[in-house]
Amino acid sequence: MEAQSLPAALELVAGGGAGLSPEQRAALSASLLLLQRDYRFERVWFWGCIQGVRGAYYIAEGLGPDCAAPRSRLYSLNCVDWSLLTPASKETLAVAEHVKGRFQGDPSFEYSLLERNAEAAARLIESGQEPVMKEEARLIATIEQIDTAVGIVPRGAFVKTPLGAVHENRHFEGLSLADAKKLSSYFHFTDPVNLKNKTLLEKADLDPSTDFLDSLEHDIPRGSSWSIQLEKRGTVVVLRSLLWLGLTFYHVPMTKQFGYVYFGTGEKNLDLPFML
Amino acid sequence: ERGHGPYQPHEPGYGLDKPGYSPYEDEIADPHARMLAVKNAKAYLLKTSTKSGLNLYDHFANILTKILDEQPTNAVDIIENISKDVKWAQFRKKMDTLRDEPLIPPTFEAAEKCKALFFKEGGEEEHEEVEEEMGQPTLPNVMETAFYFEQAGIGLSKDESYYIFLALKNLIRVQPIQTCRFWGKILGLEKNYIIAEVQLREGEEEEETGEEGEETTAEGEKKTGEAEEEEEEQKDKAEPPQSTYKPPPVIPKEANGTGTNKYVYFVCNEPGKPWVKLPPVTPAQIVCARKIKKFFTGWLDAPVVSFPPFPGKEANYLRAQIARISAATQVSPTGFYQFPEEEEEEDEGADTYEENPEFEPPPVAEMVESLATWAHHVKGILKQGRCVWINPQKLEENDEEEDDEEEEEEDEEEQPMEERGPPLLTLISEDEGMKDIPAWTAQASTNLIPEYSVAILQSNRWPGAYAFASGRKFENIYFGWGHKYSPESYTPELPPPAQAEFPSRPEITETVDPTVEEEMAFKIAQEEALAEDEEEEDEEDEDD
Numbered sequence: 001m002e003a004q005s006l007p008a009a010l011e012l013v014a015g016g017g018a019g020l021s022p023e024q025r026a027a028l029s030a031s032l033l034l035l036q037r038d039y040r041f042e043r044v045w046f047w048g049c050i051q052g053v054r055g056a057y058y059i060a061e062g063l064g065p066d067c068a069a070p071r072s073r074l075y076s077l078n079c080v081d082w083s084l085l086t087p088a089s090k091e092t093l094a095v096a097e098h099v100k101g102r103f104q105g106d107p108s109f110e111y112s113l114l115e116r117n118a119e120a121a122a123r124l125i126e127s128g129q130e131p132v133m134k135e136e137a138r139l140i141a142t143i144e145q146i147d148t149a150v151g152i153v154p155r156g157a158f159v160k161t162p163l164g165a166v167h168e169n170r171h172f173e174g175l176s177l178a179d180a181k182k183l184s185s186y187f188h189f190t191d192p193v194n195l196k197n198k199t200l201l202e203k204a205d206l207d208p209s210t211d212f213l214d215s216l217e218h219d220i221p222r223g224s225s226w227s228i229q230l231e232k233r234g235t236v237v238v239l240r241s242l243l244w245l246g247l248t249f250y251h252v253p254m255t256k257q258f259g260y261v262y263f264g265t266g267e268k269n270l271d272l273p274f275m276l
Numbered sequence: 277e278r279g280h281g282p283y284q285p286h287e288p289g290y291g292l293d294k295p296g297y298s299p300y301e302d303e304i305a306d307p308h309a310r311m312l313a314v315k316n317a318k319a320y321l322l323k324t325s326t327k328s329g330l331n332l333y334d335h336f337a338n339i340l341t342k343i344l345d346e347q348p349t350n351a352v353d354i355i356e357n358i359s360k361d362v363k364w365a366q367f368r369k370k371m372d373t374l375r376d377e378p379l380i381p382p383t384f385e386a387a388e389k390c391k392a393l394f395f396k397e398g399g400e401e402e403h404e405e406v407e408e409e410m411g412q413p414t415l416p417n418v419m420e421t422a423f424y425f426e427q428a429g430i431g432l433s434k435d436e437s438y439y440i441f442l443a444l445k446n447l448i449r450v451q452p453i454q455t456c457r458f459w460g461k462i463l464g465l466e467k468n469y470i471i472a473e474v475q476l477r478e479g480e481e482e483e484e485t486g487e488e489g490e491e492t493t494a495e496g497e498k499k500t501g502e503a504e505e506e507e508e509e510q511k512d513k514a515e516p517p518q519s520t521y522k523p524p525p526v527i528p529k530e531a532n533g534t535g536t537n538k539y540v541y542f543v544c545n546e547p548g549k550p551w552v553k554l555p556p557v558t559p560a561q562i563v564c565a566r567k568i569k570k571f572f573t574g575w576l577d578a579p580v581v582s583f584p585p586f587p588g589k590e591a592n593y594l595r596a597q598i599a600r601i602s603a604a605t606q607v608s609p610t611g612f613y614q615f616p617e618e619e620e621e622e623d624e625g626a627d628t629y630e631e632n633p634e635f636e637p638p639p640v641a642e643m644v645e646s647l648a649t650w651a652h653h654v655k656g657i658l659k660q661g662r663c664v665w666i667n668p669q670k671l672e673e674n675d676e677e678e679d680d681e682e683e684e685e686e687d688e689e690e691q692p693m694e695e696r697g698p699p700l701l702t703l704i705s706e707d708e709g710m711k712d713i714p715a716w717t718a719q720a721s722t723n724l725i726p727e728y729s730v731a732i733l734q735s736n737r738w739p740g741a742y743a744f745a746s747g748r749k750f751e752n753i754y755f756g757w758g759h760k761y762s763p764e765s766y767t768p769e770l771p772p773p774a775q776a777e778f779p780s781r782p783e784i785t786e787t788v789d790p791t792v793e794e795e796m797a798f799k800i801a802q803e804e805a806l807a808e809d810e811e812e813e814d815e816e817d818e819d820d
Contacts (some may be wrong), residue, residue, distance in 0.1 A: 013432040015468070017461060017740065021429040023722050043483020049389050053713055053736065078723075102713050104738070171357065227465045232435070233390055233546075234383030240463065242571065245757060265739060271766040275571045275759075 001259030003044040010261050011167075012115035012250040015231045015238060018263035020049070024058070027079035032060060035074065035082055047073070047147075048138065048247075048262030052105025059143060059262075067158060068191075073143055077107075085136070088144040095120050096141030103142075103266050109135040142266045150241040151247050152186045152216065154258050155179075160212045169210070172256060180253040181228055181239040187213035189274040194218050210261050219243075224276050242276075245269050281336070288317035330366065338362045389548035393442040415445055418458050421751045424744045427721040428732040430755065431462065439547035444472055447542060447551050452477045457796045459541065459602075460740075460754030462594070467545040467574025471598060471754075474540050525668050527660060529558040535655060535663035536562065536599045543594065545574060551577060554595040560587050565596035569759055569766045584769055597758045599657065602812050605741035606654040606752045607704055609643065609734065611635050613653050615701070627698060629653060637747050643731035647705040650733060650743070656697040665694055737761055794820025 001009040006018045006029060008013040010019050020028070028046060036044045037214020041062030050057045058079050062072045074082040098117040110132040113121040121131035179185045192214045198206075201204045241247040251257065269275075283290040291313050311744055321333040339362050343351050351358070418441040425431040432440075440458060451474070459473040530537050536559075542551040568582040572590060575672040580586040580593045643649045655663040698706065707715035715737050721730040721744075735741035740756020778784070790798070 011433045011435075014431070014436070016463060017430060017432060019426075019429050019431065021721060022429050023427075023724065024429060040760075051734075053717055101711070224465075227463075229466065229468070233386035242465075271569055274766055274768060275569050 001046055001261050003028070003036070003046055005253075005257065005259070006032075008257070009165060009250065009261070011128055012232070012257075013238070013248045013261055013263075014253070015196050015229075016240065016246075016248055016263070018049075018246070024079045028058075031076070031082065035060060035062065039072065039084075041072070045259070046130055046261065047143065048264075050103055050142070050262070050266040052103035055105030057105075057107075057139060059102070065167075066165045067168065067189075068160075068164075071147075073140070075107075075139060084160060085140050085143075088140045092137050093139045093144065095124070096138050096145075099133055099138055100267070103139070105135070105137060107136045107139070111135070111138065139266075145268070146244050146247060146262060146266075148188075148190045150260075151212075151266045152239065153189045153218065155185045155187055155215070156210050157258065158189075159175045159209045161209075164165050166212075174254045174256055174258075175251065177234075177253045180251060182231070183216040183219075183226060183228070186216045186239065186249070188216070188230050189213065221273060221276065225272065231245075242272055243269055288320050289313070330363070335359070335362065336751060386546070389546075390439060393439060393446065393548055396818050414455055415448055418444065420749075421458070421753070423753065424746060424749065425742065425753060427730050428719070428742070428744065430732075430742050430753070432755075436547070440470060443470070443544065443547035443551070447472060447474070450551075451542070451553075454478075458753070459598070460756075462572060462597075462754070462756065462758045464572035464574035469543045469545065469572065469574070469594065470547060472542045472551070473602075474542055475538075476540055527559045527662065527666060527668060529556055530662050530664065532556060536603070536657060536661075538654075539602075541595060541598055543576070552591075554591055554598075557592070557595045557599045558587070561592050561596045562599060562657060562661035563659075565593060565600065567769050572758060582768075583771065590710070600760070601754055601758070603654050603657045603663075603737050605738050605743070606652065606734045606742050606755070607650045608653045608752075609635075609637060609745050609748055610649050610651040610701075610703060612748075612750065613651075613701060621650055632650075635748070637745070640720055640729055640731045640746070641726070642719045643745055647714075647716055647718060648703045650704045650716075650745075651701050652698075652704060653701060655700050658697050662760070663697070665696070667694070704733075707737075710761075713763070 001013075007025060010025070013019070032044045032046065035041065039062055042065055043063045045061045045063065047059040047061045050059065055077055060074045060076070060082065062074070063069075070087055073085045073087075075085055076082045095113070098113065098120050099111045100116075111134075113124065113131040113133060116126045124131045145161075154172075154175050156175075157169055157172050158166050162165050175185050192212065194214045195212070216226060217223070225241065225243050227242060229238050229240070230236070231238050234250060237251050237253060239249040241249075244262070244264065245267075247260060247262045249258070249260035283292075291309065296522055321336075322331050324331045339355075339359055342358060342362055348358075349356065403419070418437055419434075422431050422434070422437040431437065444456060444458060447453065453474050454477045455475045457473045459471040462469045462471065532540070537556040541554045541555075544551045545553060564582075564584055564586050564604070567584055568580070568586060570580055570582055570593065572594060576589070576591040576594070578590040580588070580590055586593055589726040612635050614632040616630050638649050657663060658665055660666070704716055709715045713736050715735065717734045717736060719732050719734070720726070720734055730744050731747040733745075737760060738754075738756070739761050740758075741752070741754050743752045744750060
């Protein structure tokens with residue numbers, strides 16, 4: 001969610017019971033502005049909070065002028081001091097698949113891979129590194145996975161220019177109430193995977209400036225990996241992801257307000273097919 | 277399309293650069309040709325498009341009108357968008373005499389319901405009489421609890437908390453309630469549940485059990501009537517062999533007011549909607565709920581499709597999960613509650629506790645550091661699904677009063693192990709963690725202002741269960757999806773193995789019927805055997 005609209009947005013997402021304390025809100029409103037100044041971001045998003053067993057990580061993302069470029073991510077343990085995270089590499093993502101369970105809350109904690117997966121440990125030993133995974137690396141991988149899998153935006157909120165850069169659409173007036181309840185009006189905000197698989201007939205109806213991302217309709221399991229609800233007496237539409245429990249997306253129809261935030265333990269819900 | 281270059285014959289403006297046709301010459305060489313070129317250009321602009329019925333001339337006129345009316349900044353940069361908007365505006369004209377009905381979004385109805393919450397109730401006379409007799413039921417201070425939890429970042433928005441406050445007030449007014457508490461909120465796929473934990477006044481519950489008792493006696497009479505008819509029929513017909521299978525006895529649910537059914541729960545989907553009472557929970561439902569993991573849809577009468585099949589609907593599943601969460605995560609500071617001194621301590625643990633008037637709250641720092649400062653005040657649920665263990669064999673004995681001989685045999689065979697759970701008021705430091713994760717995480721709400729910080733407990737076994745303590749005040753709450761955390765993935769129970777076939781014994785093996793020749797041969801052999809016996813007897817007689 002946008003740093004400027006943090007208090008209002010937190011009110012809208014509070015239906016799930018998770019939020020920030022007044023102390024954290026106050027700290028964030030100051031420190032996020034400073035982040036924008038220091039790192040020269042165009043926009044700063046408060047991404048959310050991952051609860052560890054002994055502490056929590058607060059995550060912020062900074063965007064440059066091109067919204068499709070890889071975003072810079074920062075984490076903090078107390079909402080005041082922020083540290084930049086390196087972008088996720090493929091090896092980190094692969095190794096993080098094997099580490100399961102809660103986060104500990106200590107960024108220098110090391111997960112031993114020897115117990116969890118001997119292959120990955122062997123590969124690491126061959127390349128000359130120790131067979132451990134640091135919690136910081138796991139954090140990077142988890143944030144990347146969550147953003148790729150369930151970071152969503154409403155249709156029409158971003159436009160793609162012919163040169164390929166993605167900008168915010170200043171003409172975006174918000175989705176209508178009828179559109180807001182459909183899964184097809186929301187897109188994953190990452191590189192599209194399914195677009196090229198669409199039939200020519202479907203592609204003819206798409207508008208290349210706004211429909212350049214994957215919609216939510218094709219998420220597996222079909223149609224049921226999101227819970228769409230109208231909250232606050234039908235004024236806010238809230239989407240909650242069932243694959244990553246804790247990710248909440250809100251949008252006020254017919255206005256420009258939207259955003260998503262993650263409050264959870266940072267674990268994928270692999271039991272989803274059994275639970276539906 | 278062209279940049280430009282020399283005008284081609286098909287382009288408007290062709291010929292205007294020739295001498296005599298340029299607009300800048302005073303003398304117009306051949307006005308007729310020039311007029312023709314202008315007319316051609318205008319005719320081209322007025323050509324209606326086959327696709328949309330618009331023409332360029334009118335379109336440009338509209339754009340220029342719009343720009344001159346609105347005077348936007350940097351018009352040249354957004355000219356394409358303006359053009360698009362003008363085209364769009366074509367379709368918006370409503371010249372029909374039929375007007376669309378204004379869409380009434382569901383938001384307005386919901387807002388009406390919420391407004392109704394704010395009305396003060398009429399009919400205050402009756403209310404006063406009841407108050408004098410019973411003493412006023414305690415409405416919990418939901419806003420105060422919400423304030424303390426907010427210090428930890430937990431809780432709903434202030435608006436929603438206030439609506440819940442008012443909804444609880446309505447609940448107390450409508451139902452005969454003695455104590456009431458906001459238990460928490462469980463999220464569902466289509467709708468959420470807001471749950472209130474309530475203790476009804478003592479007279480009210482008996483009516484229910486009375487009704488249930490009447491129903492069972494009516495059924496019992498029906499059954500004996502049918503049994504008599506069946507016996508008469510049996511004398512007439514030969515019945516197929518009766519199955520000797522007796523299903524294991526159903527473990528009875530605990531009485532209202534004790535154990536898992538100590539509190540009654542009311543749920544509603546949104547504050548403003550009517551409260552629905554959840555039925556009491558049975559041990560079978562708890563045992564099954566432990567084996568399945570399902571999302572709640574938000575509809576209380578939705579079926580729960582699972583294996584093992586859940587005995588009940590979503591309302592029962594919800595009630596079972598609430599019972600499990602309460603038993604596992606309702607905690608209070610150690611020493612706040614104590615056992616009353618008069619009662620003897622039974623082996624199974626006393627079920628009642630009372631507030632300790634001499635309780636001295638430890639400082640917040642101590643409450644955060646050591647988990648021994650917190651204790652459970654709800655009894656844990658045994659494997660059987662109840663809080664107090666019951667011997668299933670004794671149940672069988674009560675049912676079968678006729679077959680005394682069988683009873684004695686069964687007693688000798690097995691005695692089910694008596695289950696004992698931890699006694700009431702155990703410290704939470706005794707809770708087991710999972711692998712390397714402790715069962716509880718304790719934090720202070722703020723490190724910057726320790727004098728006013730609040731001790732917060734989060735459960736790791738049931739993510740979403742929180743408790744806070746500040747001085748003498750404490751409270752528990754739940755916000756979540758209603759599922760237990762497990763480090764391993766959920767594996768559903770496998771279906772039972774296929775049953776073995778009845779062992780083959782000679783009595784039931786099929787053989788082919790003997791043919792006529794075999795029967796005759798057998799008959800002849802028998803007669804010969806008889807004849808031999810007779811001859812032997814005759815010989816013996818003769819000998820004598």
